[in-house]
Amino acid sequence: MCRQRVAVTGLGIVSAVGCSPAAVWAAIEREASGLGALSLFPSQRCGHIPVAEVRGEPADRSGLRSGSRTDHLAACAARDAFAQAALEALPEALRRQVGVVLGTTTGGILDSEAFLERLLAQGELAPELLRHHPPASPAEAVAGALDLVGFRATVSTACASGATAIAVACDALAAGEADAVLAGGADSLSRLTVNGFGSLLNVAADGCRPFDAGRTGLSLGEGAAVLALETEQHARERGAPILAWILGCGSSCDAYHATAPRPDGSGAAAAMRAALAVAQLEPQAVDYVNAHGTGTRDNDLAEGLALRAVFGDRVPAVSSTKRFFGHTLAAAGAIEAVVCILALEHQRVPANLGLRQADPEIGIHPVPHTCDAQVRVALSNSLGFGGSNGSIVLARAS
Amino acid sequence: MAEALTGAGILGEGLVLPDPVPAMLPAAVSERLALGPCHFCSELPQARSLSPRAVRRMRRAQRLALAAAERALEAAGEANRPSDEGAVVVGTGLGCLGETAAFLENMVQLEEREPKPAAFIQSVHNAPAAQLAICFGLRGESQTFTHGAISAELALGHALWVLRAGRSRHVLAVGVDEASPYAITAGQEAGCLRREPEPLMPMGEASSGGTLPGEGAAGLLLGPPAPGVPRLAVARARPLPHPDVLRVDPAAEAAFIRDALGLAGISLDRVDLLLLGANGFGASDHACARVVRAVRAEHPGMACGVYKHLCGEFGAAPALGVALAARSVREGSVAGEIRCLHGGEAARPVATGVVYHLHESGYHSVCVVTS
Numbered sequence: 001m002c003r004q005r006v007a008v009t010g011l012g013i014v015s016a017v018g019c020s021p022a023a024v025w026a027a028i029e030r031e032a033s034g035l036g037a038l039s040l041f042p043s044q045r046c047g048h049i050p051v052a053e054v055r056g057e058p059a060d061r062s063g064l065r066s067g068s069r070t071d072h073l074a075a076c077a078a079r080d081a082f083a084q085a086a087l088e089a090l091p092e093a094l095r096r097q098v099g100v101v102l103g104t105t106t107g108g109i110l111d112s113e114a115f116l117e118r119l120l121a122q123g124e125l126a127p128e129l130l131r132h133h134p135p136a137s138p139a140e141a142v143a144g145a146l147d148l149v150g151f152r153a154t155v156s157t158a159c160a161s162g163a164t165a166i167a168v169a170c171d172a173l174a175a176g177e178a179d180a181v182l183a184g185g186a187d188s189l190s191r192l193t194v195n196g197f198g199s200l201l202n203v204a205a206d207g208c209r210p211f212d213a214g215r216t217g218l219s220l221g222e223g224a225a226v227l228a229l230e231t232e233q234h235a236r237e238r239g240a241p242i243l244a245w246i247l248g249c250g251s252s253c254d255a256y257h258a259t260a261p262r263p264d265g266s267g268a269a270a271a272m273r274a275a276l277a278v279a280q281l282e283p284q285a286v287d288y289v290n291a292h293g294t295g296t297r298d299n300d301l302a303e304g305l306a307l308r309a310v311f312g313d314r315v316p317a318v319s320s321t322k323r324f325f326g327h328t329l330a331a332a333g334a335i336e337a338v339v340c341i342l343a344l345e346h347q348r349v350p351a352n353l354g355l356r357q358a359d360p361e362i363g364i365h366p367v368p369h370t371c372d373a374q375v376r377v378a379l380s381n382s383l384g385f386g387g388s389n390g391s392i393v394l395a396r397a398s
Numbered sequence: 399m400a401e402a403l404t405g406a407g408i409l410g411e412g413l414v415l416p417d418p419v420p421a422m423l424p425a426a427v428s429e430r431l432a433l434g435p436c437h438f439c440s441e442l443p444q445a446r447s448l449s450p451r452a453v454r455r456m457r458r459a460q461r462l463a464l465a466a467a468e469r470a471l472e473a474a475g476e477a478n479r480p481s482d483e484g485a486v487v488v489g490t491g492l493g494c495l496g497e498t499a500a501f502l503e504n505m506v507q508l509e510e511r512e513p514k515p516a517a518f519i520q521s522v523h524n525a526p527a528a529q530l531a532i533c534f535g536l537r538g539e540s541q542t543f544t545h546g547a548i549s550a551e552l553a554l555g556h557a558l559w560v561l562r563a564g565r566s567r568h569v570l571a572v573g574v575d576e577a578s579p580y581a582i583t584a585g586q587e588a589g590c591l592r593r594e595p596e597p598l599m600p601m602g603e604a605s606s607g608g609t610l611p612g613e614g615a616a617g618l619l620l621g622p623p624a625p626g627v628p629r630l631a632v633a634r635a636r637p638l639p640h641p642d643v644l645r646v647d648p649a650a651e652a653a654f655i656r657d658a659l660g661l662a663g664i665s666l667d668r669v670d671l672l673l674l675g676a677n678g679f680g681a682s683d684h685a686c687a688r689v690v691r692a693v694r695a696e697h698p699g700m701a702c703g704v705y706k707h708l709c710g711e712f713g714a715a716p717a718l719g720v721a722l723a724a725r726s727v728r729e730g731s732v733a734g735e736i737r738c739l740h741g742g743e744a745a746r747p748v749a750t751g752v753v754y755h756l757h758e759s760g761y762h763s764v765c766v767v768t769s
Contacts, residue, residue, distance in 0.1 A: 003563070045510040104544075105522065112580075113502060119430065120506045127587035130580060134492060135523060135544035149637045153552050154545040156493060156523035164541060171559045192498070195505055196518035253486065253540035255531040258519050267537065274565075385519070386528025388540050 003278065006170050006246040007235035010085030010228030012077035013338050015325050016052035016221055025342045028350045028370055033323050035207045035219055046194045050207050052221030052326025053189060067132055067141045068108030073224035074138035074186035075145050081182055082146055085228035085240060099151035099178035101169040102139040103161025103185035103330040108132035109192050138186050151178045161185050162333025163382035163390030167249035169229050179234040184226035184334035193220060193329065208295030209354035210320035211304065211366045218294040221326020225334035244341040245395040247281065250274025254387030260298050261383060265306030268381060271389035272310045275379065279393040283311045287373065288349050290336045290380040293320020294327050299383060304362030319367045323353035333382035337392055340378035344396040349373040402663025405631035406561045406620040409478040411721040412469020414443055414462050414615040415708050420595055425579040434586065434593040437612030437710035438577040447533050456529060458496045462615040463488065463526035463574040464533060470617035478621060480568035485538035485560050486530045487571045489553030491546050491713010493523030495578040526574055538566040547757040550717035551765060554633035557620050567621060573717020574615035582611050590679050590758060600676035600704040601683045601739060609677040612710020616717035618724065628727040631662035632766040641760035646685040648692035651762065655693065655754060658764035670748040671726055672702045673719050673736065675755030677711040682758040689756065694740060701732055701741025708735055716755055716763060723751035723767040
């Protein structure tokens with residue numbers, strides 16, 4: 001999607017295992033999962049299933065006067081990315097033109113659930129609870145908190161939303177719509193998603209085990225991640241620290257089923273090939289793949305086939321980090337881009353937590369433990385409901 | 399000087415309009431919410447691409463999107479049928495609200511005992527885009543923009559990027575929103591919706607009472623430019639410099655329009671039709687009128703019209719405006735559905751149309767359609 005490499009100059013992340021890149025990497029080194037008991041809201045049906053819930057109150061550090069939980073998560077991550085990139089040092093007129101592109105699937109749904117609860121169960125009308133329902137609310141919250149009036153967009157491609165947002169931001173930079181963009185994704189846990197995925201019978205009662213022969217489903221999580229992206233020229237002219245490069249983004253659609261991936265993995269393979277083509281790299285240049293790897297039977301099998309189709313006999317080091325963060329839906333693509341950047345920085349590959357025995361039918365061998373590796377190029381996959389597939393190729397800054 | 403953007407051919411467009419007379423939305427919760435009237439489709443359009451059984455499983459937003467896409471593809475003709483590398487881009491202001499509400503209502507009323515998996519699956523905002531990809535076998539990119547009042551413009555702008563980058567030869571772009579009692583409730587809470595059932599007259603005498611919510615869809619098949627085919631040259635949407643629409647500077651807005659036209663190498667004096675997104679909300683209509691006066695003061699030959707009396711107000715409505723502008727350029731005259739404020743029948747032939755929105759939520763946009 002993006003033709004010229006894009007500089008990553010700032011990172012912000014809020015997750016169940018930590019609310020900074022350093023904290024997240026420490027958890028990856030400790031191989032400490034963020035899965036635990038659901039405490040955010042009561043759920044008669046799904047309260048016993050482990051989820052990855054952000055501890056502490058995001059509203060305390062978001063800087064927002066009001067907003068949904070998703071708004072607060074997004075604002076926390078965006079503030080950190082903005083600060084690390086030192087974008088506030090730009091002249092005011094230029095600073096205000098920084099763009100915002102976020103992905104979200106459910107936006108302010110927690111407040112909307114409360115609205116319906118009060119209306120249907122108690123007969124009370126509280127329309128103010130719908131104020132932050134619109135999907136655009138997190139992007140609006142971030143833009144408002146940082147006083148930004150540049151290019152702004154919200155994308156919603158299910159579990160690929162975070163990757164899509166990063167790709168759209170790269171397009172905006174290439175098209176000259178902005179010189180710098182805050183791009184990422186955010187989603188909170190909600191009764192909608194906990195019950196919704198539960199109704200599909202694809203949630204693991206003991207936590208997800210991506211690519212494992214005994215995997216039984218996914219684990220839900222919440223969080224946000226935002227990357228400060230700039231054109232190379234803009235970053236270099238203002239002397240911004242460059243943390244990593246985005247070399248290419250690719251997207252495809254399975255056009256197969258509302259939820260199930262195309263079984264042969266051809267859709268996911270197309271997205272990876274498209275990203276590599278934009279990056280002008282052959283598959284063997286990739287040192288690490290952060291897989292979507294939800295832990296469901298269908299997704300992991302299809303993605304495994306896709307990896308083998310793209311990389312042949314030389315599938316690079318692969319891991320899914322979903323057991324660390326849970327499946328954070330729209331935030332996943334952005335969180336996992338941050339993980340790739342940290343892997344590039346530390347020259348280590350994160351563990352595929354939960355792996356006991358790799359499924360021989362899938363035919364790949366995820367990394368069981370966090371370990372040293374030469375990581376110059378990483379690829380991150382996000383595969384969503386509706387067959388939306390997104391892949392991002394990232395490279396080491398030095 | 400940057401090279402002028404060529405744009406994309408609008409090979410075919412299709413519209414799905416709601417009933418012309420606003421009425422009360424027949425939803426179970428309407429009475430409890432004390433809803434005002436809205437423009438909606440009392441009968442959902444029939445789909446020709448799917449069996450009746452398959453259509454019955456589709457929800458409202460998907461059916462509207464599918465009908466609009468079908469009409470666009472039919473208008474484009476078999477020769478322009480996209481291959482499987484074609485892309486889909488959807489703009490929807492609020493996404494699949496109906497199914498989200500259906501799932502949550504059931505969850506609350508039955509205290510989570512019997513969740514509806516089908517409603518959950520259909521509540522995902524990219525469900526219409528997914529359905530279009532499945533129906534028409536389009537395996538290129540599939541993107542869904544959900545940014546309120548500029549969702550359609552973002553989708554169209556992204557479609558132009560996809561085509562310029564050579565990622566697909568065709569893009570099926572659809573703007574769609576469904577009427578929802580909860581969206582209406584939120585609008586009533588924000589104080590921007592009317593309660594009178596009279597038809598909407600944007601920028602007319604009755605415009606001080608607020609807008610009427612609506613629903614609808616427009617589909618455009620975008621592809622290589624060709625002689626005689628209208629081109630979508632520009633689709634640009636931005637936040638206003640200040641969120642208060644009453645603080646809009648008409649000269650600055652005229653410059654915003656002029657700059658967008660400049661991207662396509664077109665000057666303001668070549669614009670034959672200025673199609674406005676005025677929607678009956680007093681503040682934004684008033685601000686829009688000031689902009690129109692500033693623009694037409696220098697270009698009195700420009701026809702000027704509105705279209706939201708056809709469909710009411712919803713996030714993706716600008717897609718309908720672009721489809722009407724395309725129809726006008728294709729026919730060489732102002733499309734009959736447009737309500738002309740200035741010019742109209744006496745106007746010069748339409749070779750270039752600008753669709754301009756100034757929205758009370760703090761956004762403005764310009765889409766340029768030219769021959």
